[in-house]
Amino acid sequence: MRAKSVTLRGLSKSFGDVQAVHPLDLDVQPSEFLTLLGPSGCGKTTVLRMIAGLETATTGTILVGDEDVTSQPPNRRDTSIMFQDYALFPHKSVRDNIAYGLKMQGQTAPIRAAAAEGWLARIGLSGYGDRLPAALSGGQRQRVALARALILEPGVLLLDEPLGALDAGLRRQLQIELRRLHRDVGLTFIAVTHDQEEAMTMSDRIAVMRDGRIEQLGTPQDIYDRPQTEFVARFLGRCSVIEGRAVAQEGGLVRVDTAALGPVLAIGTAMPGAIVRLALRPEALSLDDAAMAQALVTDAVFTGNAVRLALMAADGAVLELDLARGTPVPVAGGQVGLRLPPGAAILLAS
């Protein structure tokens, strides 16, 4: 098994007075696709660069497999990195770019050429080996950079905004391709992105980062369905947040009295009497004329596969609701009844 685990213990980084990464622990399983997701400046790229050995850790240790690589230079680590700008060597042919790692290993020219041809075929660029990177399109360069990083079958592949330099349509297609490639090669992938859709599509697990800390770690579904903080809830998809008072625990759910929607059964646990915040995904709410909770329709926006209603609850809270196509759209300014099934609201950590 080539794939290696990555273990971070108390890893931190400061640049002068700025603490870019606070001490954090993270366990990446072999063959896992883990994404560090967060806004720019959250420290995700610094973590990736420390794993690659391109930044030195201020504190903490980095294990790749069982080996402590914390003080190893990048060329001695069983990791490979793909950069957002691909960093293809402009004066080397596509073939020489792909085979560069093998050359550093001291492989003979015939072996290098054969391996490069194999990868060129695999990424659908047979016959492009003699070209210079400048003669390729953005998507082709991205694939060449991937092949170059993967030819050594590194225990861990690090991807810094792998699709960040591409336009939206191509990006969606390549998310799937990257996911498939990960399955095919079976190596450990750690990616960095600020695009939540990209993270959700590609990853086995996502670590949401904020201000140099991991805010939440889990599967895409976990993180979408059970965000622990308002930041995570808002970063992954749209949501509305309302306040209320916890009344009682009922099984796995907690009954919360809200001014906006009346009594609500939310996922989570809270001490009775505590003031809590609830996150509502736009798809959690539905229209129901018979419902007690009433809201004012302030706007209706067509988003392609749905109509998004902007609503104002009785207490002034702003809510969003996705209406499936074909459903009659209420007029702006009218009152509607709202239904919230038990467990559709998520209790946030305060």
Place this chain on the structure above:
Amino acid sequence: MTGALASRALAALFWGTVAVIYLPIGIMAVFSFSAARYQILPIPEYTTEWYGRVFTDGQYTAGFVNSVLLAGSVSLVATLIGFACAYSLVNARFPGKAAFTFLILAPLAVPLLLVGIALRIWTTMLGLQPSLPLAGVGQVLYVLPLAVLNLRNRIAQLPKSHEEAAWALGASRLRAIVDVILPACRASLIATFILCFTFAFDEFVIAYFLTNFSVTLPIKIWTTLVTGFDPTINALGTMVFIFSLSLGVTAQWLLMRKVR
């Protein structure tokens, strides 16, 4: 109308400057074809005799060979050291970097005469005999700032990720420099070499203070002028001017050329 006037004034200033720089050289070039021993007008008769004399006089050719060898070695050494300095100035973070940069670039600002005298005094104190190699060491000091400035600009333009990609693929620091940085700097390296060459080739003061018997071309020209005018100098000067100018233009062209 004032705009047109201003641009006309600018054009006049430009051509005036060009004239001040190139007119004396042009006059020298004209007289190099005059058969008269002195620079008189009108030119009595045209000849290429002086050009022939440059090549038959062994001292000029020896001086030329000395100058080319000296300037060649000086530029080679300065380009190599300059590359190393430039690379570390761009990449390294160390205390006193600003002071280090200043020390490397300072010789640009010091009058050459002082540099020459200082070097002479210092080498004499060390007990070193004046010689061509010694002058070479002095001239490296003189052209090194040019090399560092040129190459630092180029290296600073290169994306850091290229080098980092090479490291991640198993290249050592040195290997990455050879495989990634040097090819990207090729045109700049050649241009830097040529630029240093033209400066070292024309350099007089340091060479004068640090050599004894093996004379460079500028020193030969100077001694000839001191001992009495010889029209051969006009021919020689014209040739040296064309030689240096073409080198300089080549270097500029290489530096200005759009590099991928």
